[in-house]
Amino acid sequence: MQVYADNAATTKPRPAALETYVATATGTFGNPSSLHTPGQRAKEVLEDARARVARALNAEPREIYFTSGGSEADNQAIVSAARAGARKNKRRIVSTAIEHHAVLHTLKKLEEEGFEIVLLPVSPAGIVDVKEAEKAIGADTCLVSVMLANNEIGTIQPVKEIAALCKARGVLFHTDAVQAVGHLPVDVKDIGCDYLALSAHKFGGVRGTGALYCRAGAPIFPLIEGGAQEKNRRAGTEDLPAIAAMAAALDEAVARLPEATKKTQALRDMLIAGLEKVPHCALNGDRTRRLAGNVSFCFEGIEGESLLLLLDEAGIAASSGSACTSGSLDPSHVLLAIGRVHDVAHGSLRLTLNEDNTEEEVRYMIEKIPETVNYLRGMSPVWRDLQTGKRQYIL
Numbered sequence: 001m002q003v004y005a006d007n008a009a010t011t012k013p014r015p016a017a018l019e020t021y022v023a024t025a026t027g028t029f030g031n032p033s034s035l036h037t038p039g040q041r042a043k044e045v046l047e048d049a050r051a052r053v054a055r056a057l058n059a060e061p062r063e064i065y066f067t068s069g070g071s072e073a074d075n076q077a078i079v080s081a082a083r084a085g086a087r088k089n090k091r092r093i094v095s096t097a098i099e100h101h102a103v104l105h106t107l108k109k110l111e112e113e114g115f116e117i118v119l120l121p122v123s124p125a126g127i128v129d130v131k132e133a134e135k136a137i138g139a140d141t142c143l144v145s146v147m148l149a150n151n152e153i154g155t156i157q158p159v160k161e162i163a164a165l166c167k168a169r170g171v172l173f174h175t176d177a178v179q180a181v182g183h184l185p186v187d188v189k190d191i192g193c194d195y196l197a198l199s200a201h202k203f204g205g206v207r208g209t210g211a212l213y214c215r216a217g218a219p220i221f222p223l224i225e226g227g228a229q230e231k232n233r234r235a236g237t238e239d240l241p242a243i244a245a246m247a248a249a250l251d252e253a254v255a256r257l258p259e260a261t262k263k264t265q266a267l268r269d270m271l272i273a274g275l276e277k278v279p280h281c282a283l284n285g286d287r288t289r290r291l292a293g294n295v296s297f298c299f300e301g302i303e304g305e306s307l308l309l310l311l312d313e314a315g316i317a318a319s320s321g322s323a324c325t326s327g328s329l330d331p332s333h334v335l336l337a338i339g340r341v342h343d344v345a346h347g348s349l350r351l352t353l354n355e356d357n358t359e360e361e362v363r364y365m366i367e368k369i370p371e372t373v374n375y376l377r378g379m380s381p382v383w384r385d386l387q388t389g390k391r392q393y394i395l
């Protein structure tokens with residue numbers, strides 16, 4: 001059996017998105033900046049996509065800027081707010097220890113340029129404490145950036161409460177909503193954010209396309225210089241087929257949201273219940289305040305990488321953390337932030353489901369994963385030490 005359980009890394013494009021992609025690439029190949037009829041038809045498709053993305057987020061079309069994906073949108077929001085802050089001598093940026101690298105590495109770069117970066121801790125359940133955020137925001141703060149939902153452990157953050165604190169203090173607020181859009185109801189007015197990043201390939205669109213919501217009036221500067229596309233905020237000929245496909249994917253994701261959430265959540269809870277029977281393991285992240293498709297565990301005494309390879313041989317495509325950290329030997333910064341010690345963090349497994357997964361697949365995983373964990377433990381010197389009492393169990 002082949003099971004794809006890595007939807008947080010990327011999703012299979014929806015048929016509606018691929019049909020739109022091909023129809024746009026063949027039928028509307030003009031450059032939206034051209035004045036002739038094919039160009040103007042392309043421009044209409046572009047603006048229709050913008051209006052649909054805006055509607056899905058309860059934003060205005062003029063507040064949507066198309067980008068090459070979630071990473072670019074995160075970079076642009078953060079760099080824009082930092083630049084506006086520097087002009088007012090406000091150089092402190094508050095974020096969290098569990099952000100995606102698109103945020104963390106952008107902040108690291110700004111730190112090297114003289115900004116003060118404060119990363120808020122999270123609770124053992126993987127949730128940011130609003131009171132900690134309140135304490136960290138000062139008169140010198142230009143931006144607070146807190147993700148809406150975490151990509152590794154699926155936890156949903158109190159962004160609305162933190163955005164309200166920011167608003168009251170005249171501080172800009174950005175949220176990386178890449179894991180949330182298309183998976184949770186997302187309303188920029190309800191959240192009260194100034195910026196929000198999304199990415200098409202995380203909700204059934206195609207890769208290399210995303211968007212930045214920037215509230216009308218909030219500072220926004222281009223990262224890429226060139227032509228006047230996107231009101232001079234993002235140069236480069238628009239990837240119209242991918243943008244139209246993103247709008248189609250988002251429309252479908254939003255329309256199917258209640259039904260898809262219900263189905264995915266039931267599969268998630270079934271999988272969690274099955275895997276919890278493995279001795280000396282722990283679920284990562286809050287049990288209920290988590291994305292409908294996220295299952296993340298640590299299994300003591302094994303290496304997550306070995307587990308992944310054996311599961312792949314059994315036809316199960318999973319992840320040990322974020323796609324960006326796998327391949328490196330450092331344990332996940334997110335698992336360390338929720339208090340997992342290095343050895344335990346190394347034994348992690350992330351399974352991310354969506355409504356295309358089936359109960360049969362979940363049953364197969366509930367059979368294969370414990371079997372593979374047992375097999376690896378049988379060969380593990382660490383596990384032997386735990387069993388003989390030479391070492392103390394942590395989980």
Ligand SMILES: *Cc1c(COP(=O)(O)O)cnc(C)c1O
Pocket residue numbers: 008009068069070071072074100102147149150151176178179199200201202208209210
């Ligand atoms: C995938 C992801 C990104 C990056 O999006 P890309 O479109 O792949 O650049 C950023 N943040 C989070 C939380 C993600 O899951």
